[in-house]
Every structure is written in structure tokens, then in C-alpha cells.
Amino acid sequence: MEDVLLEEPIEVPVNIISIYRFYRSEAERKKVERLMNAMLHKRPLLVRGFFGEGKSRAGALSGRGVAELMLLNKSFVKRYGRIQVIFACPLRALRDEVYKTYFFDIGFVLKAHDEVCPLLKQRLRQGKEYLIALAEHLKSDTCLYSKHIGHLKQAMQNGRVVVTTHTLSILPVVLSYAMKRKPLVIFDEAEDFLERVSRGLNEDIVEAVKRIDIKLYRKIRRMLQKEQHQYFMRYTTFKQLLRDSVFISATFPRVIEENYHLLVDRELEVTWLFSVGEKRQDVMVIYKGKLLWKDYPKWKPTVQSQVAELVRVTTSKYGVVGIASRNYQLTRDLEAVLSSMGFKVVSDLDPDFRSKILSSEVIIVTTKGRLYRGINILRGISDVPVVIGFYQGAEPKEHYPPISDYILEHCGEEIFKTYVRELVYAKNLQSLYRFIRQRKNRHIMVLFDWRFHEAFYHFFRNKLYDEIVRVEVDGLSRVSDVAKLYI
The missing domain is CATH 3.40.50.300 (P-loop containing nucleotide triphosphate hydrolases)
Structure with missing residues (x-):
């Protein structure tokens, strides 16, 4: 036509x-x-x-x-x-x-x-x-x-x-x-x-x-x-x-x-749809392991010290850092630790979140949390140059929610399982890009889980290889040292 x-x-x-x-x-x-x-x-x-x-x-x-x-x-x-x-x-x-x-x-x-x-x-x-x-x-x-x-x-x-x-x-x-x-x-x-x-x-x-x-x-x-x-x-x-x-x-x-x-x-x-104009190449510093929630007591001390060092370096250079947290427990723990160290922290647990972000050094948003899909949650802040990410997996009941028989009948169980896995990928990528809004700027993503790489590879394979500098880190305790080379 x-x-x-x-x-x-x-x-x-x-x-x-x-x-x-x-x-x-x-x-x-x-x-x-x-x-x-x-x-x-x-x-x-x-x-x-x-x-x-x-x-x-x-x-x-x-x-x-x-x-x-x-x-x-x-x-x-x-x-x-x-x-x-x-x-x-x-x-x-x-x-x-x-x-x-x-x-x-x-x-x-x-x-x-x-x-x-x-x-x-x-x-x-x-x-x-x-x-x-x-x-x-x-x-x-x-x-x-x-x-x-x-x-x-x-x-x-x-x-x-x-x-x-x-x-x-x-x-x-x-x-x-x-x-x-x-x-x-x-x-x-x-x-x-x-x-x-x-x-x-x-x-x-x-x-x-x-x-x-x-x-x-x-x-x-x-x-x-x-x-x-x-x-x-x-x-x-x-x-x-x-x-x-x-x-x-x-x-x-x-x-x-x-x-x-x-x-x-x-x-x-x-x-x-594609935008026109200048685009800077982002950096992804990513831990090659997986941080499972059942092992939280084991990796909690190491991660907290790594995050504290990343926050110290980033706020001294840029004034602000974003954290995509995997759940509210991690949000509370990170907020408590960083606040005790003297950083100005605000999280989506705070009912006055929007009024405090302009004066905060650390902004924590929880994946699938209260402000996860909010319109421009960082109103007043055009962009965040460094984002720290924690991957939110899914419990078995979240992997297989109640679903209509006609969807399973028409699509089949295998397609449905793949669909649910893709939804988990999507929510984690969406959390990162609540902070990254200006494509013309350079960003550093410090990701504490290899599953972020799987999510990027699934949806944006060409972007992952052509427009992002990937730096893979073997040891959890080395993440901040490697990331500091690019911040």
C-alpha cells in the first residue's frame, strides 16, 4: 500500500x-x-x-x-x-x-x-x-x-x-x-x-x-x-x-x-528504531561467576567491601554512583554499610526518594521494586556514569507462575519455559538502564554476575561485541581493582 x-x-x-x-x-x-x-x-x-x-x-x-x-x-x-x-x-x-x-x-x-x-x-x-x-x-x-x-x-x-x-x-x-x-x-x-x-x-x-x-x-x-x-x-x-x-x-x-x-x-x-548522533563505547566489567542468593552469607562480606571501594572511587570523581540491587534485603544491607561510612545514600525503600536523589551520592534501585518501572526515576539527574549491578534470579514459583491452559496448549511447555527465562533476563537489563540514559556519554557497568552477560548476549548480541568493551574478572575480590582502571 x-x-x-x-x-x-x-x-x-x-x-x-x-x-x-x-x-x-x-x-x-x-x-x-x-x-x-x-x-x-x-x-x-x-x-x-x-x-x-x-x-x-x-x-x-x-x-x-x-x-x-x-x-x-x-x-x-x-x-x-x-x-x-x-x-x-x-x-x-x-x-x-x-x-x-x-x-x-x-x-x-x-x-x-x-x-x-x-x-x-x-x-x-x-x-x-x-x-x-x-x-x-x-x-x-x-x-x-x-x-x-x-x-x-x-x-x-x-x-x-x-x-x-x-x-x-x-x-x-x-x-x-x-x-x-x-x-x-x-x-x-x-x-x-x-x-x-x-x-x-x-x-x-x-x-x-x-x-x-x-x-x-x-x-x-x-x-x-x-x-x-x-x-x-x-x-x-x-x-x-x-x-x-x-x-x-x-x-x-x-x-x-x-x-x-x-x-x-x-x-x-x-x-x-535507531537513534542518530554520537554514541560513546561503554565498558562492562563483569565477574565470571554467579552470586546465588542461597550463598549470600558467604559472599556478603567480600561484596560489601568491593562495593564500598567502588563507591569511594566513583563518588570522588563523578559525585554519584548507581546500584541496581537484586532484592530489598541487599538494598537494606548496602544502604546501612555505605551510610555508616559517611556516604549520602538514598534507596527506593525511602518514601522521599525523589526529593533526596539530587543531594545523594549513592542511588540504589531494586529490580522489580517500587520504582523499577517508574517514569524517569532520576528526575533532575540526566545520567549516571557508573552503575553497579546485582542479578536477580527467580525462585521456582516465579519461574513457573500460574498460566492459562490455552497458552500452554497453543505454545507448548518448552516455549513457555523459554519465555519465563527471557522475562528474567529482561528485568535485569531494564534495571541497569534505569540509570544509563544518555547514549552520547561513556558509562562503566560493574556487574557482579555472569548472567548479565547471558542476558545481553540473548537480546543484544551485536551491541555486546561491537559497542561494549567487555572486561572479564575471575576473582570476586578483584572486581573493584579491575574496575578502577576504567573509572
């Missing part, structure tokens, strides 16, 4: 800012327009690229471009039909940031029930399960959420982009079909979405909802199906959601990419 190119700025209504106002350069305009064409012609689509290549920004601007054309160009609507653009993020904070940055004049934020109804939020503060609190709320309180859904429908009728979370993305998709529109769902950080939909809902929670509110229970049963003691998204709903989606991810599981047709009866198209 013929490409859609926006050679001249579009004449837009007064209340809409043209997409041309968002472009930082001519190169970015070309990148976005190329991605727009891929979104229109090649769904389902996977947008790949290394960390910091501008995938999320390009995806958001492409979605905005499609929405603008829908509003302003009748021939475009005639050619492609009425498209409903939906941009889904893993976290509410990220959702809000995306809306404020890209869709403030042309979007609508679909919020969760507890964000709209303060009475539901009060019930959740009592520590209740979400669905149980929701059932009690619908049974006893005055609910405002139906009004919010009414606003959602009106926004969709008016051609606005729906910005929401992964969890709620199915709602505007279903409404789109009801309104005879074609949903174009853009999933940012898409591996998080796959992990979320593959997990089930405990039977006890659903049964508790049934006792409280039979109407809510029936709605849940229409969307979910029971398998053993878990409820999962029905396959028809799952298939419908994935059929025309766009996935944005640096670490999307390759096994899903290659076997996507087994789930959805369609091949997954792939496009790569």
Missing part, C-alpha cells in the same frame, strides 16, 4: 497542537512517519530498539499522528476506516507523564476505579484485595465510575487518544468494536503487558466477589474463564486484544516473537 507522508504541516483546529510542533529534528520526523506507516500497514507490530533509542517517544508521536489524520483528513478515514488509538503503559505514573507530554490536547486518561472513587480508595487502604474492595464498594457506596466511563465513551466518539494502563486496555478495545472502530493499541514496555496477562486471578478472590456482588461476579465471568483454581482472560478476548496491537520493547521475548502465530493466527511484524 502507498505510504502516508506528511510533507506539509496539517491545518488543525485551534485547540489542537500540530504534531509538527513536537519534532526535535528532521530525522525524528522521518523516524515517526516511517513508524506511522508500519503501524497502519503491518499490525500486529513489534517495535524493537536498544535502550534510550527513543522508541516510546516515537510510538507516542506516531499514535498522535494517526489520531490527527483521523480528525482532519476524510480521505484517510475512507481509506483506513475509523481507527481508535489507545496508548497503554505499565504504570499510572508513566501513563500520566505520557499524557502530559504527548496527548494533553488530544487525549483522555482512562483511570482505575480507585482513582475516581475516593470511597474505594479508603477500602483499599484497609489492606483488602482489589476486587473484594471493589465489590464491597459497589454494594454499599455511591459509585462515580460509571460517569467516568461515560466520559471515556464521549472522548472516543470525539476521536481522542485513550491513554491508560496495561490492565485497563481491554476496556477501550471492547468499546472500540462496539462503536464500529478499529482499535490501534500501542503497548509501551510490552514485556510487562505479556507478563501481566499470562498470570491468573485466584479463585478465592472471585468467589468472595460473588458473595458480595453477584452483578460484578457475572461481569468477571464473562471476561475470564476458570482453569483449576485460577481465573484467566478468555482466549477469544486475549486473541482479540493481540490481533491488531503494536508492542514497544527493548526486551520483548524472542520466543513470543517467533511463535506469535501460534497464539493469534498472525505473524508478528518487526521494525527496528
Whole structure:
């Protein structure tokens, strides 16, 4: 099909800012327009690229471009039909940031029930399960959420982009079909979405909802199906959601990419995004062994002394160092040791984390922790030159979470096991690149586990060999001495 190119700025209504106002350069305009064409012609689509290549920004601007054309160009609507653009993020904070940055004049934020109804939020503060609190709320309180859904429908009728979370993305998709529109769902950080939909809902929670509110229970049963003691998204709903989606991810599981047709009866198209400009060669100093958590008492003293020396050297030269911790126990221990030595330390355990990072010398973020997927967790700090990394493995129950029978039936157990292993790789790489944001700068990664190398090799083999200087260290007690040669 013929490409859609926006050679001249579009004449837009007064209340809409043209997409041309968002472009930082001519190169970015070309990148976005190329991605727009891929979104229109090649769904389902996977947008790949290394960390910091501008995938999320390009995806958001492409979605905005499609929405603008829908509003302003009748021939475009005639050619492609009425498209409903939906941009889904893993976290509410990220959702809000995306809306404020890209869709403030042309979007609508679909919020969760507890964000709209303060009475539901009060019930959740009592520590209740979400669905149980929701059932009690619908049974006893005055609910405002139906009004919010009414606003959602009106926004969709008016051609606005729906910005929401992964969890709620199915709602505007279903409404789109009801309104005879074609949903174009853009999933940012898409591996998080796959992990979320593959997990089930405990039977006890659903049964508790049934006792409280039979109407809510029936709605849940229409969307979910029971398998053993878990409820999962029905396959028809799952298939419908994935059929025309766009996935944005640096670490999307390759096994899903290659076997996507087994789930959805369609091949997954792939496009790569690259940034232009100067890129410095990073250094990876990596310990050739594995630090297993069961052996923590054995390697704890050595690692603490190594980290202390690395922090001393790095803060004296750069003023700040980042640590990607494997769990909260390690975070607490490192924070205590470094604080006792006089360093200004802040970790994601601190509720005032964001207000303290600018005055801190050591910033500790826990993999899969509270701020793991936060939007720009280092707000105010453009980049961290040295990052110390500890690999987070997975317990057996994490390796094999509850998963719908239809996924195993269509993909097979071996594919599923590979998929879970790739998710573990992904979360560890994502933790490192919470700190590394400016590709034009040189970074030193000091990694205390060889499994980081396995993760890089799996997802970014060419980057590992062509753009990263790898320094392998045999002895755990020698890591800081070797790293100091490059810091």
C-alpha cells in the first residue's frame, strides 16, 4: 500500500497542537512517519530498539499522528476506516507523564476505579484485595465510575487518544468494536503487558466477589474463564486484544516473537528504531561467576567491601554512583554499610526518594521494586556514569507462575519455559538502564554476575561485541581493582 507522508504541516483546529510542533529534528520526523506507516500497514507490530533509542517517544508521536489524520483528513478515514488509538503503559505514573507530554490536547486518561472513587480508595487502604474492595464498594457506596466511563465513551466518539494502563486496555478495545472502530493499541514496555496477562486471578478472590456482588461476579465471568483454581482472560478476548496491537520493547521475548502465530493466527511484524548522533563505547566489567542468593552469607562480606571501594572511587570523581540491587534485603544491607561510612545514600525503600536523589551520592534501585518501572526515576539527574549491578534470579514459583491452559496448549511447555527465562533476563537489563540514559556519554557497568552477560548476549548480541568493551574478572575480590582502571 502507498505510504502516508506528511510533507506539509496539517491545518488543525485551534485547540489542537500540530504534531509538527513536537519534532526535535528532521530525522525524528522521518523516524515517526516511517513508524506511522508500519503501524497502519503491518499490525500486529513489534517495535524493537536498544535502550534510550527513543522508541516510546516515537510510538507516542506516531499514535498522535494517526489520531490527527483521523480528525482532519476524510480521505484517510475512507481509506483506513475509523481507527481508535489507545496508548497503554505499565504504570499510572508513566501513563500520566505520557499524557502530559504527548496527548494533553488530544487525549483522555482512562483511570482505575480507585482513582475516581475516593470511597474505594479508603477500602483499599484497609489492606483488602482489589476486587473484594471493589465489590464491597459497589454494594454499599455511591459509585462515580460509571460517569467516568461515560466520559471515556464521549472522548472516543470525539476521536481522542485513550491513554491508560496495561490492565485497563481491554476496556477501550471492547468499546472500540462496539462503536464500529478499529482499535490501534500501542503497548509501551510490552514485556510487562505479556507478563501481566499470562498470570491468573485466584479463585478465592472471585468467589468472595460473588458473595458480595453477584452483578460484578457475572461481569468477571464473562471476561475470564476458570482453569483449576485460577481465573484467566478468555482466549477469544486475549486473541482479540493481540490481533491488531503494536508492542514497544527493548526486551520483548524472542520466543513470543517467533511463535506469535501460534497464539493469534498472525505473524508478528518487526521494525527496528535507531537513534542518530554520537554514541560513546561503554565498558562492562563483569565477574565470571554467579552470586546465588542461597550463598549470600558467604559472599556478603567480600561484596560489601568491593562495593564500598567502588563507591569511594566513583563518588570522588563523578559525585554519584548507581546500584541496581537484586532484592530489598541487599538494598537494606548496602544502604546501612555505605551510610555508616559517611556516604549520602538514598534507596527506593525511602518514601522521599525523589526529593533526596539530587543531594545523594549513592542511588540504589531494586529490580522489580517500587520504582523499577517508574517514569524517569532520576528526575533532575540526566545520567549516571557508573552503575553497579546485582542479578536477580527467580525462585521456582516465579519461574513457573500460574498460566492459562490455552497458552500452554497453543505454545507448548518448552516455549513457555523459554519465555519465563527471557522475562528474567529482561528485568535485569531494564534495571541497569534505569540509570544509563544518555547514549552520547561513556558509562562503566560493574556487574557482579555472569548472567548479565547471558542476558545481553540473548537480546543484544551485536551491541555486546561491537559497542561494549567487555572486561572479564575471575576473582570476586578483584572486581573493584579491575574496575578502577576504567573509572
